[in-house]
Amino acid sequence: MNGPLLLTTIWLLPFITGLAILPLNRDAHQKIKQISLLGNGLNLLLIIFLLLRFIDSAPTMPPGSHASHFLFAYRTAWFSILNIEYNIGVDAISVLMMLLTGIVIVCGILASWPLEKQSKEFFILLNVLVGGVYGVFVSLDLFTFFLFYEVAVLPMYLLIGLWGTGKKEYAAMKLTLMLVAGSAFIFAGILALYFESGLQSFDLSRLALIRFPLAFQLWAFPLIFTGFAVLGAMFPFHTWSPDGHASAPTAVSMLHAGVLMKLGGYGCLRVAIYLLPEGAQFWLPFFLVLVTINVLYGAFCAIRQTDLKYITAYSSVSHCGLVLFGFAAMTFAGLKGAVLQMVSHGLMTALFFCLIGMIYSRTHTREVDDMGGLMKVMPFLSVAFVIAGLAGLGLPGLSGFVAEVNIFVGAYANPATLNRICTVLAVLSIVVTAVYMLRAVNSLVGGPLAGRFALLTDASLLERAPVTILLACLFGMGILPGWIIKLVDNAVHPIFNNMMR
């Protein structure tokens, strides 16, 4: 299979899976789930195959190179009316993000196996969402990039509104409108890039070679960066995130916090920073202050929460803040750490939401104070929860450590005073993280077991599968980060060099 065809298959397969579900009977729950699992499992295998081929054929980029090198690239005209092309290709960042998506969606489908309510619509929407996410990662044309971005955001409304819990309608509407308002900025920014470049082209790699006038970059950069950062939950645009994640059903929380929020960071890096480096140099110190608030504010908010999902959602705000923090550090290690954090946080938060979903389905409460002693009745889930918590606070040997070290070292390496101050403040967040993580973990698994929980059972074999996969990935990335770092190095060099040109 040649490279471009492989990429096309990967983004198309979820849509085909969705179509395959369409003619099924509405009550054929098992079949619907099996087809979804089959389609997405196959896709995960394809992505692993892609990754192996990528490692095989990726040239080692000289550290001085400016142009990003996209493998398996292919382009053909699509809508001639605005020179819109179907233009695909991947670099290491996108391949890693696709791998993350593949893992999370397979685990998400496994975790939502008990779902029976209108399962047909649920899995179709889930597949559309995932197809959109893959589409963003393979797109090199800003139009298709934006198109897939919107495709990925919209199914969320129904997924939360229909299958969610709590204030689901409010949360769904808030999330959708805030994200779409963010994309309004991106939209204007993309059109501005198209016309101001003089190229009349949406081609990312050609636009990267243009040196846009400084005056243009100064207004276009914050526009695009903010637009994407809304999805990255940047302060003060993060308010959709806790409500949305807390109300969403398990698989959707996993996918949204695990992968979709990364689209924000990915867009900031791929479009805003890569195409408008001078604007980035000017504005990133300002955004650094905002994301420092993010990191600390998210962590402090998490302390005050008693609902497990809200704790995780606020910790996501804090951890996703670290992604943008890495970008805003404007050093090589910072950028690299940010990319690593995207992967690490995706795995970790997916595991968290997966576990919370399973625990909730047993205890029917997510209030930390109501639980306790769960280690006695569900040792497997409890141990997994402890490990996830430790990954969250950056314990060495788990993935979070690799990413956070790079980010903080990178941020401190920038000699500007502002950077130093912000880094010190952000590092303090680790302590706060330890407080809420350990407290939550402790009151969940430790202490006396409440009588009404005594008859609960541990995870079934089916439930153990996604947890095990995610745990393995967390450990894998923590213990053997070498190959990922090497891949990321290659991809980050051109972006970094462009930024410093």
Next chain:
Amino acid sequence: MSLLLLPDLFLLLLGVLVLALDLLHAKKPSASGSFHLSWTGLLLIFALLLALPYDQQFVWLGSYQVSGTSLLCKQLFILSALFTVWLARPYFRSGGNKRGRLAYQGEFYGIIIFASVGMFAVVSAGDLLTLFIGMELATIPLYILAGYHKNDHRASEAAMKYIVMGSLATGFMLFGLSFLYGAAGALDFAALKQAAMAAPASPLLGLGVCFIIAAVGFKLTLFPFHMWAPDVYDGAPTPVTAFIAVSSKATAIIFFLILFHGPLAALHTSLQMPLLLLAGATMTAGNLGALRQTRLRRFMGYSAIAQAGYLTMALVGPRAAAWSSILYYLLVYAAANFAAFFLIAIVGRDREEEFSSLRGMGKQNPGLAAVLMLTMFSLGGIPPLAGFLGKFLLFAAAAQQGYYAMVVFAALNSTISLYYYLLLVKEAYINEASEARPMLTVEPLQRTCLALLTTAMILLGLWPGYSDFVVTVLR
């Protein structure tokens, strides 16, 4: 004579034939002859339109000119008339609509066809007089149609409001056109173009354009001339509402395109600011108005006002961008609007046409609910539906002149619109019906039409054929 004139002649002939056939069986009000004649005739004319050469131009008597561009517009009008005829069919049967059965089937179709002849004249106009006559022919029949529910007080109110406001607009238009005539000394576009180039700042031209914007703005539902729209949309029978929302609005925006990118091109630069202001005010008025609606057709009225704002915004683009984006969007808009009105017709068969009537649709009629969702997403500009590319092109036309702030404003406005489009989706999928209701019945004709429209909404957004064709024709 030329082949290019044939569609116009056939359409005129079809209108006469439909009326004549209706006279033949005037005793049998439920006869379906006029219905079948109308839709087959329209379909044949559409096929003829597709077969004609698009790279030629023909001028008849100096004042009637047919080009590829006008043929493209005519395709749109014929499609709109065709779907209106299909949409109207159940309304002439007893039990077809909760508000009661309509009478005079043949006249109804005839009037729709004659109004379309007027629209044909507008897009083929070579001088101001043809333009005016075409516009009147396209409007006066609609006054009759708006009051077609003769015994319904809301319909009478709508028709009254429409005719009073419309006549006022006609007066404005005639007044404005006479100023243009005064500036140019002749009625034909060529003379007007020369006069505009010679003295683009002439106060006569400026005054004339002001009055014309007010008059056509009434038909396009531009702020502040949009007040009539929600009342008329709600009062008129649904097929008429659909026809007004699609054909009449398309005529108005094409009227602007013809003038501002044709004879008055010299004024285009100075018109950009006023047009943008009007566009911004219109989309805001439409979007804010739609937020609090509970009746489906009033809601569609406000949504159509907002859409008019987006369309007007694209007028400021360069000629090719403005024409191509607006033509593409009109087709997309027509598909989505007709789908919405077909759904309203289905719901309105035995329920009130209100938001709450949609409840439980996701469980009872999953197919209809899916179409509703796709329609709302297309209207809201969500990919991969055609509305997304449509809006993208409209906004790109404004961006091409550097109005990025306006693009941000319009895109944020479109976010507001997404809120109320999602409200409908929410009614259909999330809110539960308070009592058990019988399932909605869908006639085979309605099912076919909805399938066609849904396919169009999806295909136009993914398949570049149509937009490429528009670009080639405009070149």
